[in-house]
Amino acid sequence: MAAKSVVTVNEYGKIQLRLKEIMDKKKITRNYLARATNTRFEVINKWYNNEVEKMDLDILARICYVLDCKPSSLIKYEDNK
Template sequence: MIRIKLSEVLGRKKMTRKKLAELANVRPNTIGDMYNEKVRKIDLDTLDRICAVLKCNISDLLQYQDENGEK
């Protein structure tokens, strides 16, 4: 299972979902779905723009956990 840690990263950066959507030129609904871990697919260009705005790596946003919840 892949976890999306956007809510954690935004919390650390003290940035709102709305501000991220504006700066990354991504639809607010897309950011909201990622924030709430409701997405099934993520466009690589979208990830690239989010990482650029947040100055982070993909590994800061995504985390793999096996069936037992281990990283």
């Protein structure tokens, strides 16, 4: 099998964060999650709105701990096929 390479930005798909969906289901607010994870509201808001450009694994671990979930519950890969 030939190795894949990135030709254009749109060809390789994107990562979607499902934090909003999980928080809404559990009826957890961004303010609560920010306090519970000891993270700034602005950071949680970016995760909630799927606007994270670079993932901080420590924040991911805190969110998973508070929400009692796995990273795979929060992160979804969507290819462009």
